[in-house]
């Protein structure tokens with residue numbers, strides 16, 4: 001399961017950070033998931049609930065932000081958020097678009113004590 005391996009990496013990252021900061025516990029972790037990342041927030045949550053037991057994240061709240069796809073048009077320079085997987089510039093109709101956000105998943109914030 002793809003989502004479980006993400007959680008395993010995420011918890012490892014939390015443990016590393018906590019160790020560096022001498023923290024005993026993670027209170028919350030906030031992550032951003034791009035719509036194009038292929039990560040399902042719902043599956044990610046279940047994987048987290050399953051995996052966090054006994055780890056430093058046992059009592060930590062997982063907060064997920066879903067990032068829409070943001071593209072910049074190579075033709076007219078317009079920046080837009082796409083709500084569908086339709087890669088056309090809403091302004092000029094060009095398909096020469098660069099994805100500038102919404103592709104990755106990353107850790108935004110970690111609170112610990």
Ligand SMILES: [Zn+2]
Pocket residue numbers: 073074075076077078089090091092093094
């Ligand atoms: Zn355009």
